[in-house]
Amino acid sequence: MINILVFLGLLGALEIISRLTFPEFKDNIFSETKTMNINYFDGDFHGYQVRVPNYQYEFREDIPTVLIFGDSITGGYGTAYEDIWWRKLENFLRIKGVDLQIIGIAGYGNNTADALRAIKAVQELSSVEGIKISKIIYQFNFNDILPFSSSDLEATALVNTDLFRKFSKWRSKHLDKSV
Template identity: 30%
Template sequence: MRILIFGDSITEGFCDYEMGGWINMLKIYFWKKGAKFRVTNLGISGDNSEDILKRFESFQKAYNHKYQNKSIIIFSFGMNDSLLLKNGNNDINIDEFKKNIEKLIQISKDNSLISKIIFLTNTNIKR
């Protein structure tokens, strides 16, 4: 089973020089337990929900045949969407954010690539 994790710099493991981020810790955990999961980190610094949606659409078109019904998809993002710009607005407004998540869910439902989809957030911010 493959676990594909799409996200932002937190997903990527940016600035975690000791452990390499939470995904690397997940890989180590599975390895120690002898679990047969292949974990792929698809986090990119600076990505917001719009960027991840574009990448996921391309990814599923390219790899649908290869990983059919064999993948768990984890989406972990949100910090860059909530980034406050100089004009006082967020980089991605809440309605766009919601639509992007709904599109990710719909693509996932329509896709034979995925056996399970998980959304998570790992950063608490005040809104």
């Protein structure tokens, strides 16, 4: 019993020392509506979780759509919505007179296999539901330089993707409570 109390006391002391030593983790909050203390809103684009500026946001079907596939960079992880690179591009193009909407279909840790699967699914959706896709852009990221062939990635993605997503949601809900 005394060993458990000493162990818990040491862990508590390490937690306090870490918080005092590493202030960059102060206010580093993760929840269903915050990522790194930045407001985060999820939207739905034909079954895909996408980043939107607020819960009332609706996608327009009367203008051309550019889809960007990628990982957490594309999703704007830890970034305010207005500071995501593709959102800045959309605003710049609007200033230049080009009216279109850009939608980032992203998954944290996604690689080429994940993007290929999503691109194929969205192409099928566009023909069925009449989505006007004018361009598809793939954002190459660090996850893409993993030493696997595309067939290995596709086989691994089919097996691990659902489990990884479920674990990530569970971890976000139950374990990311520090600070």
